[in-house]
Amino acid sequence: MRLGPPHKLALATALAALAAxxxxxxxxxxxxxxxxxxxxxxxxxxxxxxxLASGALFAALRPLADLLLRAPRQxxxxxxxxxxxxxxxxxxxxxxxxxALADAINELAARRQALEQDVAAEIARAQAxxxxxxxxxxxxxxxxxxxxxxxxxxxxxxxxxxRAREVLxxxxxxxxxxxGRSLYAVFERSLIAHALxxxxxxxxxxxxxxxxxxxxTRAGRLLRVHLAPVAGQEEGSAAGMTGFVLLxxxxxxxxxxxxxxxxxxxxxTEGSRGPLGNIRAAAEMLSxxxxxxxxxxxxxxxxxRSEVEGLSGRVEHSAREYARELTAxxxxxxxxxxxxxxxxxxxxxxxxxxxxxxxxxxxSVWMKVDSFSFLQVLCYLTARLRDEYxxxxxxxxxxxxxxxxxxxxxxxxxxxxTETVMNWELDPMRSAGEETPLSVRExxxxxxxxxxxxxKRASHRAAFRFLxxxxxxxxxxxxxxxxxxxxxxxFYDFDLFRWSEKSHALDDRPLGELTYTVFDTETTGLEPSxxxxxxxxGATRIVNRRLLTHEVFDQLVDxxxxxxxxxxxxxxxxxxxxxxxxxxxxxxxxxxxxxxDTVLVAHNAAFDMRFLQxxxxxxxxxxxxPVLDTLLLSALLHPNQESHRLEAIAERFGVPVIGxxxxxxxxxxxxxxxxxxxxxxxxMGIRTLGEAREAAEKTYYARISY
Numbered sequence: 001m002r003l004g005p006p007h008k009l010a011l012a013t014a015l016a017a018l019a020a021x022x023x024x025x026x027x028x029x030x031x032x033x034x035x036x037x038x039x040x041x042x043x044x045x046x047x048x049x050x051x052l053a054s055g056a057l058f059a060a061l062r063p064l065a066d067l068l069l070r071a072p073r074q075x076x077x078x079x080x081x082x083x084x085x086x087x088x089x090x091x092x093x094x095x096x097x098x099x100a101l102a103d104a105i106n107e108l109a110a111r112r113q114a115l116e117q118d119v120a121a122e123i124a125r126a127q128a129x130x131x132x133x134x135x136x137x138x139x140x141x142x143x144x145x146x147x148x149x150x151x152x153x154x155x156x157x158x159x160x161x162x163r164a165r166e167v168l169x170x171x172x173x174x175x176x177x178x179x180g181r182s183l184y185a186v187f188e189r190s191l192i193a194h195a196l197x198x199x200x201x202x203x204x205x206x207x208x209x210x211x212x213x214x215x216x217t218r219a220g221r222l223l224r225v226h227l228a229p230v231a232g233q234e235e236g237s238a239a240g241m242t243g244f245v246l247l248x249x250x251x252x253x254x255x256x257x258x259x260x261x262x263x264x265x266x267x268x269t270e271g272s273r274g275p276l277g278n279i280r281a282a283a284e285m286l287s288x289x290x291x292x293x294x295x296x297x298x299x300x301x302x303x304x305r306s307e308v309e310g311l312s313g314r315v316e317h318s319a320r321e322y323a324r325e326l327t328a329x330x331x332x333x334x335x336x337x338x339x340x341x342x343x344x345x346x347x348x349x350x351x352x353x354x355x356x357x358x359x360x361x362x363x364s365v366w367m368k369v370d371s372f373s374f375l376q377v378l379c380y381l382t383a384r385l386r387d388e389y390x391x392x393x394x395x396x397x398x399x400x401x402x403x404x405x406x407x408x409x410x411x412x413x414x415x416x417x418t419e420t421v422m423n424w425e426l427d428p429m430r431s432a433g434e435e436t437p438l439s440v441r442e443x444x445x446x447x448x449x450x451x452x453x454x455x456k457r458a459s460h461r462a463a464f465r466f467l468x469x470x471x472x473x474x475x476x477x478x479x480x481x482x483x484x485x486x487x488x489x490x491f492y493d494f495d496l497f498r499w500s501e502k503s504h505a506l507d508d509r510p511l512g513e514l515t516y517t518v519f520d521t522e523t524t525g526l527e528p529s530x531x532x533x534x535x536x537x538g539a540t541r542i543v544n545r546r547l548l549t550h551e552v553f554d555q556l557v558d559x560x561x562x563x564x565x566x567x568x569x570x571x572x573x574x575x576x577x578x579x580x581x582x583x584x585x586x587x588x589x590x591x592x593x594x595x596x597d598t599v600l601v602a603h604n605a606a607f608d609m610r611f612l613q614x615x616x617x618x619x620x621x622x623x624x625x626p627v628l629d630t631l632l633l634s635a636l637l638h639p640n641q642e643s644h645r646l647e648a649i650a651e652r653f654g655v656p657v658i659g660x661x662x663x664x665x666x667x668x669x670x671x672x673x674x675x676x677x678x679x680x681x682x683x684m685g686i687r688t689l690g691e692a693r694e695a696a697e698k699t700y701y702a703r704i705s706y
Contacts, residue, residue, distance in 0.1 A: 016061055023053035071098055073640040079105055080637075081652060084679045086113040088654050147223075147248035150230065153241065155183040155192065167250050168217055176218075178551045180515045180543040182597060183246075186217055187225075195227045196244065203229065203240045214251070224249040261322075268318045275307040282307075322437060334471035337365040337398045337405050344378055344396060351379040352386055354394055361398045366471035367405040373443045374466075376436060378409060380429040381464060389414040404449075405470055410463035421453045506599065506626055507690030511678055514689060516542040516628075517598040518671035519591075520663045521608045522571040524559050528610045533559035534584055535573055537591055538663025540671055541598065545678070547671045553594045554664045556581040571661045588612070588621045595625060599689060603646045603670045605629040626689060630674055632696035637680050639699075649673050 026049045071094030078090040086109050092102040141148065147164035151157055157179060165177045168186045176185050183192065195211040202209040211227045225246055232242035282300040285292075292300075338361050349356040378396075385391040397408040425441040444451050449468040455461070506514065519539035525532035539553040556573065558581045568574055602608045605627050612623045634644040641652070650657050650669055653676040657669055686692050 011063070013064070015059075016057060016064070019053060019056040022056070023049070026053065067094055070640060071095070075102060075105075077638045077640055078652070080680060080683065082106075082109045084683075085654060085676065086116055088652070147246075147250070149177075149183065149246040149248065150243060151183050151246070152243040153196075155189070157181050157183055158243065164248060167221060167223065167248055169219070176593065178541060178543075179548060180541075185593075185596065187215060191215055192227070195225075196241075199227065199229050199244070200241065209240075220252075221250055222252045222255050224251050264318055264321050268314060271314055272311060275311050278307045279304050319437065333371060334366060334368050335371060336363075337361070337367050337407065338363045340367070340369065340371055340374070341396050341398055341407075343371070344375055347375055348378050348382050348394070352382040352394075354382060354386055354392060356382075357393065357395045359395050359397050361396075362400060365398055365400045365405045367407075367468045368471050369447050369449075369468050370443065373436075373438060374447065374468075376429055376438075377440050377443050377466075380440065381409060381424065384424060385411060389416065400470060401467075403470055404467040407466045407468065408463045409466070410461055412461055415455045415462045416453065418453070425451065507693070508688055510687055511681065511689060511692060512545055515598045516601045516671075516674070517595040517625075518542060518547075518601040518667045518674065519553070519595075519608065520602060520666035520670065521611055522573060522661070522663050523611060524561065524563055524567055526607075528607075528614055531561070532611075533557075533561055534611050535559050535563065535578060536571070536663040537587060538665070538667045539591070539594060540664070540667050542601070542671055542675065545675060547668070547675060549668065552664060552667075553591055555587050555591070557587050558583050584615055585619050588615060588619050592621050592623065595623070598625065600625050600627045601630065601670060601674050602627070603630045603649075603666070603673075605631070626693065628674070628689075628692060629696060630670055630677065632699050633674075633677050633681070633692070635699040636686075636695050637677060637684070646670065646673070653677075 030046055081088045089106050090102045092099040141161040144161050147167045148161050149164050150159035160177055169176045198211045199209045209229050214224050216222050225248055228245045229241040230243040231240055282303045286300050341358055341361055345356045382394050391411045395410045399406045426439050428439055429436050447468055451464055451466050454463055454465055517539050521534045522536035523532050523534055534557050536556050541548045541551045556578055558578050560583055563575045616622050631644050634649050647657055650673055653673055655672045686695055
């Protein structure tokens with residue numbers, strides 16, 4: 001039978017009274033026994049009696065202490081959570097009076113929650129148009145092909161789009177670009193400062209203010225940068241500016257192409273001077289001395305012949321190189337095959353003057369093609385069919401075969417030889433007044449396609465069949481890492497305009513203004529000092545009190561040692577999943593970049609930090625950033641709770657636990673729990689990083705070491 005609080009109280013009181021009576025009785029009995037035996041020193045026996053009695057009394061009074069002390073304290077702690085979060089509820093426990101009080105608190109919380117929901121609904125309706133604008137901006141920024149970055153005057157990134165993330169982080173990890181990060185991790189500070197000075201000077205002079213420069217990123221990309229000011233006036237800001245916008249063009253490929261083209265022209269012009277001079281000199285000698293003997297004439301003619309052959313070879317080489325540059329110049333586009341045929345029909349008919357019909361067009365086929373050049377191929381081949389074989393009608397058909405789209409240019413009647421087809425493929429295309437140095441084969445090579453001639457004797461039909469690669473599902477360039485959550489990238493936070501690096505003394509900074517990296521590790525075991533290794537690091541960021549679920553670090557690590565089966569059962573990471581993954585020496589530099597200029601947050605951080613610290617000597621990477629531990633903060637906020645495990649804390653705060661025992665999943669939960677803790681810490685008077693660290697280090701759990 002389970003006893004209720006009143007019965008526990010009565011039982012504890014009875015047991016305490018019984019223990020006290022037993023103590024008195026035993027004391028008297030011992031004294032009488034000692035007196036009867038003539039032994040006046042009974043202190044030893046009394047000590048034993050008192051110890052036994054004290055133990056019995058402690059056991060009897062413990063339920064009483066839980067009832068009168070622990071239960072009210074737990075209720076007080078849970079009530080503070082309800083004050084901060086009206087969705088939370090206290091657990092009725094203790095005496096009947098405490099249970100009634102808990103019910104009353106829950107009722108008040110429910111009414112407050114209902115009122116808050118009404119207010120939230122009103123706010124949601126009022127902000128509907130704002131949210132629509134945010135969505136439009138999100139779509140625009142995500143799909144914009146030009147790279148855009150907006151910063152405040154301290155160089156902190158307030159907005160960026162996916163394209164900027166790709167360009168600025170190429171080859172160095174995605175950790176260089178993110179909300180609240182410093183732009184100077186990518187660009188030289190002096191370069192931006194010089195551009196801002198130019199802009200400020202032009203603003204002061206009333207001139208259009210913008211600056212342009214070309215620079216290279218750490219990853220070796222060459223960028224043309226257009227810097228424009230964000231208008232505004234704040235205390236201490238430069239004239240008329242609160243920040244600036246960068247528009248970035250990646251000119252790496254075009255610069256290399258133009259360089260090769262310049263070298264080609266240079267080679268053609270400089271390399272021709274000498275031969276042309278020799279030819280001119282030989283021609284003048286032949287002209288000036290018409291009566292020279294046969295040997296000398298032959299020698300001069302040989303010089304002219306040799307130099308002309310050399311010039312001819314050089315020109316042909318230059319022509320081939322130019323054609324190759326043209327081949328590589330344009331990227332392929334993904335388009336629906338039916339649309340290509342719809343464009344081709346009037347264009348080919350107009351160029352060739354022949355009727356063009358369609359048959360069996362598969363509407364579902366998408367292909368990758370340089371549509372402009374491919375239409376030139378269709379026009380060119382149709383014109384030659386008309387001119388050389390008297391074809392009076394062509395037909396276009398589209399189907400798919402495996403990984404390729406099959407586009408047929410067919411006609412009735414005349415077939416042709418393989419040699420003729422090869423000649424047509426290799427000749428530069430000229431038709432209807434259009435000329436291009438490209439051949440059919442070069443266009444097909446550009447499109448990663450093939451072409452051949454085929455004939456169906458039964459139907460008296462012949463056709464050119466073009467195989468073009470099917471368009472794959474568009475790969476999300478620079479897609480968010482696998483664990484990222486949410487449907488809309490969190491790529492801007494204009495509240496950061498008010499953030500100033502001038503107050504960047506971390507210990508004195510308010511907790512709500514800091515940028516955090518919340519992280520977790522999965523390991524081969526629980527003993528870092530005995531050789532266990534990290535096998536996964538997951539991290540996300542908190543900027544301006546927002547958990548950025550799209551700016552994450554999620555990386556498996558090859559531990560270079562066997563993976564115990566017991567650990568596999570916990571985190572689900574198998575040895576096969578670690579094959580081909582980088583080792584910790586390659587991962588830690590990228591993770592350190594991700595953490596740059598932030599405060600680290602982890603649950604039971606001592607465990608994770610020990611793994612990182614043990615790698616300092618071998619990798620040279622130091623994680624000397626400030627650290628906050630949600631385990632210690634929980635013990636600080638709720639010292640009377642029985643458990644400070646991450647699941648228990650999440651349950652107290654109403655945080656859903658998803659992806660537990662995956663590094664990134666635990667980092668998400670830790671981050672959301674940490675955000676719930678911030679207002680409770682503020683209520684305790686803990687508002688800065690220094691105050692939080694000092695208070696947390698005084699808790700019992702701060703003594704844990706690994």
